[in-house]
Amino acid sequence: MDLPLLSACFAAFAITLYVLLDGFDLGVGVLLLFQKSDVARNHMIDSITPTWDGNETWLVMAGITLFTAFPIAYGIIMPAFYIPIIVMLLSLGLRGVSFEFRVQMKKLKHRWDFVFGVASLIASLMQGLIVGGLLQGVQIEGQRFSGHVTDVFHTLPLVTSVALVFGYAVLGSGWLIFKANIVIQKFARGCIRVASIRLTVLFCVGCAYAASVQPGVHSAWIVHAIPLSAILILFILVGGGVATGTSFGVSVLPFTFGLLLFLLGISGLSLIFFPNIIPFRMSLWDAASSPASQRFLLTGASLVTPMVLAYSAFAYWVFRGRTPEKGWEQ
Amino acid sequence: MMKLDAAILARTQFAFTVSFHIIFPTISIGLASFLAIMEGLWLKTRDAIYLEIYRFWLNIFAMAFGVGVVTGLVLSFEFGLGFARFAQIAGPAIGPLIAYEVLTSFFLEAGFLGIMLFGFDRVGPRLHFAATCLVATGTLFSASWILAANSWMQTPTGAVYQDGHMVVTSWLHVIVNPSWLYRLPHMISAAYLTASFLVAGVGAHYLLRAKHLAFARKSVALGTAFASVLIAGQIFIGDMLYGTMLKHQPAKMQAAEGFWEKESASPAPYYWIIVPDQKNQRNRFAWGTPYLGSIWLTHSLHGREEGLKNTPTNLQPIMGMTFYGFRIMYCLAIVMFGVGGSSVWLRWKGRLFESRWFLRTLVLMTPSGIVATLAGWYLAETGRQPWVIYGILKTVDAISPVPAKALLSTLIGFVCIYMVFMAAFLFFTLRLIRRGPQQLTLNAEASGSLKNALRPHLLDKRVFEGR
Numbered sequence: 001m002d003l004p005l006l007s008a009c010f011a012a013f014a015i016t017l018y019v020l021l022d023g024f025d026l027g028v029g030v031l032l033l034f035q036k037s038d039v040a041r042n043h044m045i046d047s048i049t050p051t052w053d054g055n056e057t058w059l060v061m062a063g064i065t066l067f068t069a070f071p072i073a074y075g076i077i078m079p080a081f082y083i084p085i086i087v088m089l090l091s092l093g094l095r096g097v098s099f100e101f102r103v104q105m106k107k108l109k110h111r112w113d114f115v116f117g118v119a120s121l122i123a124s125l126m127q128g129l130i131v132g133g134l135l136q137g138v139q140i141e142g143q144r145f146s147g148h149v150t151d152v153f154h155t156l157p158l159v160t161s162v163a164l165v166f167g168y169a170v171l172g173s174g175w176l177i178f179k180a181n182i183v184i185q186k187f188a189r190g191c192i193r194v195a196s197i198r199l200t201v202l203f204c205v206g207c208a209y210a211a212s213v214q215p216g217v218h219s220a221w222i223v224h225a226i227p228l229s230a231i232l233i234l235f236i237l238v239g240g241g242v243a244t245g246t247s248f249g250v251s252v253l254p255f256t257f258g259l260l261l262f263l264l265g266i267s268g269l270s271l272i273f274f275p276n277i278i279p280f281r282m283s284l285w286d287a288a289s290s291p292a293s294q295r296f297l298l299t300g301a302s303l304v305t306p307m308v309l310a311y312s313a314f315a316y317w318v319f320r321g322r323t324p325e326k327g328w329e330q
Numbered sequence: 331m332m333k334l335d336a337a338i339l340a341r342t343q344f345a346f347t348v349s350f351h352i353i354f355p356t357i358s359i360g361l362a363s364f365l366a367i368m369e370g371l372w373l374k375t376r377d378a379i380y381l382e383i384y385r386f387w388l389n390i391f392a393m394a395f396g397v398g399v400v401t402g403l404v405l406s407f408e409f410g411l412g413f414a415r416f417a418q419i420a421g422p423a424i425g426p427l428i429a430y431e432v433l434t435s436f437f438l439e440a441g442f443l444g445i446m447l448f449g450f451d452r453v454g455p456r457l458h459f460a461a462t463c464l465v466a467t468g469t470l471f472s473a474s475w476i477l478a479a480n481s482w483m484q485t486p487t488g489a490v491y492q493d494g495h496m497v498v499t500s501w502l503h504v505i506v507n508p509s510w511l512y513r514l515p516h517m518i519s520a521a522y523l524t525a526s527f528l529v530a531g532v533g534a535h536y537l538l539r540a541k542h543l544a545f546a547r548k549s550v551a552l553g554t555a556f557a558s559v560l561i562a563g564q565i566f567i568g569d570m571l572y573g574t575m576l577k578h579q580p581a582k583m584q585a586a587e588g589f590w591e592k593e594s595a596s597p598a599p600y601y602w603i604i605v606p607d608q609k610n611q612r613n614r615f616a617w618g619t620p621y622l623g624s625i626w627l628t629h630s631l632h633g634r635e636e637g638l639k640n641t642p643t644n645l646q647p648i649m650g651m652t653f654y655g656f657r658i659m660y661c662l663a664i665v666m667f668g669v670g671g672s673s674v675w676l677r678w679k680g681r682l683f684e685s686r687w688f689l690r691t692l693v694l695m696t697p698s699g700i701v702a703t704l705a706g707w708y709l710a711e712t713g714r715q716p717w718v719i720y721g722i723l724k725t726v727d728a729i730s731p732v733p734a735k736a737l738l739s740t741l742i743g744f745v746c747i748y749m750v751f752m753a754a755f756l757f758f759t760l761r762l763i764r765r766g767p768q769q770l771t772l773n774a775e776a777s778g779s780l781k782n783a784l785r786p787h788l789l790d791k792r793v794f795e796g797r
Binding site for chain 1: 497
């Protein structure tokens with residue numbers, strides 16, 4: 001059995017779940033910055049209250065899987081993205097706290113809403129920087145990161161980070177259209193149009209630009225010409241569809257389309273990166289820990305993950321349907 | 331201006347974030363088991379006072395748990411952020427232990443913390459008690475995995491160094507390494523002692539102000555009873571751990587006792603205060619109790635103790651940090667032992683709730699468990715230096731290729747934001763203590779959020795609505 005491949009699948013699974021799940025609540029957080037009404041902001045936050053922190057669990061799962069199964073890659077990626085990762089972690093922590101403080105300190109609520117929005121925005125931007133930094137390529141020498149921590153602040157990562165914010169905004173608006181009251185739905189429809197146009201444009205720009213600056217991306221386009229083109233065309237179709245509002249008849253559709261956009265993006269990236277774990281430089285197998293470690297990890301993961309999934313699904317089921325006007329606590 | 335040293339900054343950052351983090355699991359491990367006992371006692375006796383105690387500490391437990399989660403998230407990435415080489419070498423050995431900690435503790439938390447915090451009215455007392463017990467078990471699992479990983483770094487067994495990373499030959503030996511067997515009970519009973527002194531301290535605070543008397547008496551009675559039993563056990567476990575570490579890491583214990591000479595004078599004093607001069611391998615100043623060193627350390631009147639010069643200078647830990655880590659922990663243990671003994675005496679005399687000097691001491695001792703735990707960790711971690719994996723990898727060789735400026739900026743960021751967390755935790759905890767136990771209902775309100783931890787407002791709302 002190809003253990004590193006299995007571990008990589010598990011890591012990819014954890015990352016995908018993280019991006020899809022935390023994506024929409026980060027998106028809702030970003031949208032708070034554009035919502036002037038206090039009551040509306042309360043309702044928006046209520047819509048993500050029950051589930052947002054369970055979503056973050058997957059980030060830890062992904063990080064520790066990388067640490068265990070691909071320690072070489074973990075030891076390169078962490079220093080390479082030192083600044084975005086720490087800023088992201090601090091933003092996520094601050095976001096978690098402001099989530100609670102906004103209700104605690106009623107007089108300063110709007111300030112905390114602002115902190116919540118900005119922390120969501122910064123965390124999203126940082127995640128986008130990491131994606132772009134990987135696409136751009138990481139300098140290594142042997143098993144060591146040999147570039148500079150500021151390498152990630154270049155054009156391509158900046159494009160992807162802004163694109164990811166719009167992507168999360170699409171997910172967040174989709175979620176609000178699905179879960180929130182009429183007033184917020186109207187607001188979210190406006191947001192999703194704006195965000196999905198920009199996302200689609202930036203996605204195309206990012207594709208073209210990545211191919212021009214990174215030979216690895218260029219050659220991936222040649223090797224996987226058909227699937228990658230198909231992904232790009234589908235992305236434009238779905239993104240355009242969301243932007244023109246054709247999907248608004250059924251309330252769950254915009255959110256589903258948002259998820260689909262992310263799945264397309266992630267499959268594209270996987271095609272480009274595979275079989276490398278440090279894109280274009282180091283393969284899964286070169287970065288893998290010994291079979292004993294992989295086997296031990298995979299045994300635990302395969303036993304416990306189904307239970308975690310079952311619980312998470314249950315939590316979503318408990319809080320199904322529209323968000324109550326006065327929050328879940330009624 | 332002092333030149334910035336990346337290795338020192340990386341270590342400072344890790345030390346700061348991990349020190350800050352450990353405070354909260356220590357509280358939540360201790361309180362989780364305490365809560366399970368309280369709820370069990372309530373189910374058995376149906377005495378409402380136990381329920382009141384349960385309610386009161388549930389909220390503080392939840393907050394400590396929440397801060398622990400947020401700061402723990404950072405640590406799982408920090409192995410690689412600051413210590414990339416360490417991550418690459420040790421990942422195959424300790425990575426799975428941490429992955430199992432994530433898997434087992436997340437599973438139990440995710441499943442049962444929500445019920446514990448919000449589910450009392452929905453699931454009934456028995457199932458709720460089961461949830462409390464499972465959460466307590468989860469905290470113990472979590473501690474076991476983390477202690478296994480850290481103990482492996484202290485006494486690495488079951489793996490061999492091959493081509494730049496560890497290859498595990500026996501998971502049993504990686505997990506059940508020689509120091510884990512003593513360090514795990516040592517840490518767990520430290521957490522229990524922490525909780526006992528928190529409980530007793532808050533009770534004493536109320537007794538001194540003649541408030542919430544029934545609650546206060548029960549808290550003092552329970553807290554001191556647990557503390558008396560635990561401290562005796564803790565000193566016993568600590569002594570065994572001392573022997574183990576003397577065997578595996580002699581340099582740590584040499585530094586911890588403050589002797590430099592290959593053989594100390596006979597009879598050896600027991601030093602309480604030293605001003606070590608690492609460069610010249612001597613103490614500028616040392617003050618101790620004559621004979622006590624020989625008696626305690628060698629169990630004879632004239633025995634000699636080995637000093638740090640037995641370890642080559644390039645493999646020595648910094649004596650000052652290790653010595654004071656040990657002394658602070660040890661002196662607090664002695665005081666705790668005194669408090670435990672006094673409580674037994676006062677209980678016998680029937681004056682446990684009247685003796686004001688004793689109650690004042692208890693109030694002072696409220697944070698003693700936390701301070702002693704931190705000091706103990708300083709002993710363990712600074713005494714292991716210059717190694718990060720003892721005998722295999724030096725700390726200076728483990729750090730990431732990250733420039734000092736970046737490390738300094740993020741360190742400042744961590745300090746600022748963690749201060750906000752600490753301020754919030756203290757603010758809400760002190761407010762809960764000030765408001766007292768009777769104003770609380772059993773549930774935090776349901777919202778399904780696990781980090782409701784940081785949401786005491788829910789309780790406040792109930793207070794206003796309910797009265």
